[in-house]
C-alpha cells in the first residue's frame with residue numbers, strides 16, 4: 044500500500060474546493076487564541092500565511108534569516124503574476140489558466156491542486172490592490188496586463204520589472220501590521236535548523252539566533268515551512284545568496300517525503316557568466332520576450348558584431364521552430380533551444396555560450412505607434428528611435444539599467460546577450476491537498492513544496508502560487524488539522540524531544556568547527572555546483588548521473604574532512620551559516636541525481652537525452668512515469684521511492700506541442 | 703583564481719561586536735577584474751583571509767541585484783559608493799582604478815547599531831512600518847481590483863515611492879541621521895492611492911512618533927539623502943509627508 048494519501052476531495056473538479064471550504068472543520072475564535080503556529084519564512088508564502096492566520100486569531104511566530112522580513116527572496120521577482128481575470132476580454136478563464144498550467148508543467152502536476160490555484164488567482168489581485176500594491180495601470184485607470192510564455196492570452200499583472208518587490212512589500216505590510224498588534228512575533232535573523240516531532244506530530248522547531256549564535260526551542264501546534272527553493276544547489280543561480288534547502292532538508296530527514304527533487308527550472312534569459320569570480324547570475328525577466336526577439340547568426344562561428352549582421356543572415360530560431368508561440372514558448376523549450384544552437388557552434392559573445400535578445404523591431408514598432416498618437420506624420424528616423432526607446436524604457440527600464448550595470452553595454456543600442464541559468468525548483472516537500480507533508484502538523488507552502496507546477500513552471504505562476512497558498516489555501520486547510528488539536532496544551536520546550544533536537548543541531552555545529560580543514564565552504568559549493576550543472580542540468584543521461592552520484596559522495600566526504608570554518612559559534616558567523624547550508628546541499632544533490640536517474644523519460648525541465656523525439660523534443664513516457672516521485676529518507680543517504688499516480692480526469696493528456 | 707589586473711588597498715572597519723571597539727584594518731587585494739561586483743571583490747578578499755586562517759569580514763547581502771536592500775557599505779565616505787543610483791552589490795570594480803585605496807565602513811547612525819564588522823541593525827525601520835505603513839484590510843475583504851480606477855499618474859507616482867528598498871543609505875548619509883526619506887516614501891505611496899486615504903491621519907502621526915522614538919534625527923533639508931538613494935526616491939515625498947503631518951495635526 045502506498046504511504047501517500049493526496050486527500051483530494053471527491054466530486055467534480057470545479058466543485059472540489061468550493062465544497063471543501065464549506066465543509067472543512069472550523070476552529071472557534073476562543074480556541075484559536077490558544078493555538079500556536081510557527082511560520083518559517085517571510086516570502087510571499089510565509090508573509091501572507093503569517094498575516095492571515097494572525098488576522099484569524101491564531102498565535103503566530105514568523106522566522107526569516109535576513110535582517111527583515113521584507114528582504115525574503117520573493118523581493119527579486121521581476122516580471123509578473125498571473126491571474127484569470129480576463130480583464131483583456133481575450134478569452135481567459137479559470138479553466139484556461141488551469142489547462143495552461145497543467146500543460147506547461149508537462150502533465151506532471153495534480154489536477155485538483157492546479158484547478159484550485161487557478162480559481163483563487165483572481166482573489167489574489169483583489170487582495171493586493173486593496174492592500175496598496177501599485178500594480179501597473181492603463182491611462183483609463185484600469186489594471187494593465189502583459190503576456191508570458193506558454194500562453195496565448197494576456198493575464199500577467201505587473202509593477203514595472205519589480206513585481207515581486209511590490210507584492211512582497213504588500214504582504215510584508217500586512218505582516219508588520221500584525222506585528223504591531225502583537226499577534227505575530229517576528230523572529231528575523233533566525234535560522235531554522237531542525238523540526239521537533241512528538242508522538243508522530245510536528246510540534247516545533249530549533250532555530251539559531253544568528254546574532255548571538257544561541258540555539259532556541261520554539262513550540263507550535265503546527266509548523267509551516269515557507270522557505271523557498273533550492274536552486275542554489277547549483278552554486279550559480281538567479282536565487283539570492285542565502286537561499287537554501289536546510290529547513291526542507293532537515294524536515295525530510297525527520298519524515299517529510301521529498302517530491303520530484305530533479306525538477307529544476309533553467310530560465311532561458313539570464314546574463315551569461317563573465318568569469319570564475321561570479322557569485323550569482325542575474326535574470327532578465329521573461330516579460331522581455333514579449334518584445335525581444337531571440338536570434339543567432341545563420342553562419343557558424345560568425346565573429347561579426349551583432350549590428351553588422353544583416354537581417355537575412357539572422358536565425359530567429361524560436362520563431363522558425365515554433366511558429367505558433369514563437370519567442371513565447373515555455374522556458375524549458377526556450378532554454379534547450381538556446382543550448383542546442385550554442386552547442387552546435389552558433390553561440391555569440393566572447394564565450395560563445397550566449398544568444399541575442401534583440402529589441403530593435405520593438406523599438407521601431409513602438410516608435411511608429413507613439414508618433415501616430417502624438418500626431419507626427421512624417422517622423423524622422425531619430426524621432427522614431429527616441430519614441431520607441433521611451434516606450435521600451437517605461438516597460439522595462441529597470442531591467443535595461445541592470446543589464447548595463449552588469450555588462451557595461453547599452454541594450455537600447457546592442458542586443459542583449461543571454462544564456463539559460465538555474466532559476467526555480469518545481470520539486471520540493473511532498474504535500475497533500477491540504478499542503479500538509481507526510482509529517483502530521485508540518486506544512487509546506489510556496490516554492491518549498493512540490494505541488495502545482497509539475498515538471499516545468501510557467502512564468503508568473505510562482506508568485507501566484509505563493510500568495511494562493513498563504514492567503515487563500517492554508518487559512519482553510521489548517522483548520523482541518525487544528526480543529527482536532529484544540530485540547531492539546533502548549534508543550535513545554537523542556538520536553539525530551541526538544542532537548543534532543545537541540546543537542547543534535549549543536550553537534551553538527553561543533554563538528555563543523557572541529558574539522559579545522561584547509562578549504563573554504565565556497566570551494567566545496569562551487570565544486571558541487573559544477574557537478575550538478577554539468578551532469579544534472581539542462582540535459583541529463585544515465586552515465587553522467589551515475590558519475591555525478593559518485594562524485595558528490597566523494598565531495599561530501601572531503602567536505603566533512605577538510606572544510607575550514609573560522610570564528611566561533613557564539614556570534615554572527617556567516618561562514619558557519621554557509622557551511623550548514625552547503626552540508627545539506629551536498630546531500631540533496633545526490634538525491635536529485637538519484638531521482639533524475641530513476642525518471643528515464645523527458646518531461647518539462649527534466650530532459651533525458653535517451654528520451655527524445657526525432658526533432659530533439661522532449662519525449663514523455665506516460666505509461667511508466669505519470670507519477671510524482673516522493674522520496675523517503677531512510678538514513679545514511681539511503682532513499683526509498685513512493686509513487687503518487689497522477690490521474691487526469693478532465694484534461695486529455697497528450698504530447699506537448701508549441702509548434 | 704580571479705583574472706584581473708587591478709591591485710587595490712582596502713581599509714575596512716573591523717569590529718568584533720556591538721560591545722567592543724572597532725578600527726580600520728588595511729588589506730591589499732590583487733588581480734581584481736573590472737567585471738567583478740564590489741561584493742565579489744569582498745568574496746575574493748574573504749577567501750584570502752580564510753586561507754590565511756583569519757576570520758572573514760561579516761557584511762550583509764542577499765539578492766546581489768539591487769532589490770532586497772540588504773547590502774550596506776559606506777565606501778569612501780558615501781553609502782553604496784561613488785556611483786549614483788546603484789546599491790553596493792550593483793557597484794562594479796570598473797568604477798575604480800588600479801592602485802586605488804578604498805575605505806569601507808558600516809552605516810553610522812545611533813538608530814543603526816553595529817552588530818559586527820560591516821553589519822548593522824536596521825530593525826528600527828520594521829518597527830516604524832508596524833506603526834502604520836500598511837492598509838488595514840484583512841484577507842478576504844477585498845472588492846474587485848478594477849472597481850476603483852486609479853489614474854495612471856497616481857499609480858506611477860505611488861510605485862515610484864514604493865520602490866524604496868529600505869536599505870538605510872539615506873540615514874547613513876544624513877548628518878542628522880534622519881529617516882525622513884524612508885518614512886516619507888511609504889507615507890507617500892499610501893497617500894497617493896485611494897485605498898490608503900482612509901487611515902492617512904493616524905498613519906502619519908504614528909509613524910512619525912515611532913521614527914522619533916527610535917532616535918533618528920530631524921530633517922534640515924540638506925538633500926543628501928536624495929542624492930545617495932539608490933532607488934531615486936525623491937525629496938518631494940518629504941514635502942508630501944510634511945503636508946500630511948500638518949493636515950493630520952489640524953484635524954485632531
Ligand SMILES: Cc1cc2nc3c(=O)[nH]c(=O)nc-3n(C[C@H](O)[C@H](O)[C@H](O)COP(=O)(O)OP(=O)(O)OC[C@H]3O[C@@H](n4cnc5c(N)ncnc54)[C@H](O)[C@@H]3O)c2cc1C
Nearest residue numbers: 084085086087088108117122123235271489490503505506
Ligand atoms: C530573479 C527571480 C525572478 C523571478 N521572477 C518571477 C516572476 O516574475 N513571477 C513569478 O511568478 N515568479 C518569479 N520568480 C519565482 C518566485 O519569485 C519565487 O518562486 C517565489 O517568490 C518564492 O516565494 P516563497 O515565499 O516560496 O519563498 P522565498 O521568497 O524564497 O522566501 C523564503 C523565506 O524563507 C526564509 N528561510 C529560508 N530558509 C530558512 C531557514 N532555514 N530558517 C529560517 N528562515 C528561512 C527566508 O528568510 C525567506 O523569508 C522569480 C525568481 C527569481 C529568482
Ligand code: SF4
Nearest residue numbers: 866867869870872931
Ligand atoms: S529612501 Fe532610498 S536610501 Fe532610503 S531606505 Fe529607501 S531606498 Fe534606501
Ligand code: FES
Nearest residue numbers: 764766771773791
Ligand atoms: S544584496 Fe540585495 S540590494 Fe544589494
